[in-house]
Amino acid sequence: MILFTGTGALSAEFAKYYSCKIISARLLDDIQLAEAIESCNIIIHNAATLSAPNIETFVESNFLLTKRILDIAYKINSQIKFINISSMSILKTARSYLDTTEMSHYALSKFLAEIYCLNHPMKRLTNIRFSTIFYKDPLRDGLSKLAHDAFNKKKVAIYNNGENCRDFIPINIAVKYLYNLVNQEDYPRKVNIASGVSHSFRHFVDLILLQYPRTEVDDRILETNEILCNFSEDTIRTWGELYSGIDMEFLHYLKTIHEDTDL
Incomplete structure (x- = not known):
């Protein structure tokens, strides 16, 4: 049995395809x-707090909770598979960490959790960092909001001509890669799950304009934080190409919004 430690988009999406608790x-x-x-042989630790009033709350929710779950699991079954859903926010590059002084409170709490996991005696343990997930939910990610605003408001907002790039991975594809990892016998201690290809927000605005040429583009100048988007194609090489690319997923999502509105 696969056990998720938290509710949320990732576990809900996983449950659409695979049996889990x-x-x-x-x-x-x-x-x-x-x-x-005791009733499971695989733990996917996805419980996390994304927003909190202070660093103490982040540490309690993201580090101490991880420690508690992992320590209890190890006492019960040292051979259990433990997958910690970490965060790319702790990374400077795909293979190196940010300096802790550069981390947000959230990132620091996730960093502490990952380091604890890396040094834990649990043998079948890995830390997963997803690149930017395309949740297909305008309340959760900017790409989904772009699509919704284009159809519902006939207007989209971008920043600095949409030059910021992301390595987007659709949530339905993310859970398929996660399931593939669950079934591996050899567990690397750290895994980045990413497409290995980055796209700018301007790229998706151009796709929108091909579908809805009258969409107004509000280009705003704003200082933005740089988000890691340069990953290798290790995920693809290890587990294969599981989808036809982010463009097809994005256009299909646009079509879904249109169809849902018609209903």
């Missing part, structure tokens, strides 16, 4: 958590 680990005491772990 989803709990909210932070709401359970140690005895309840141990009972949940």
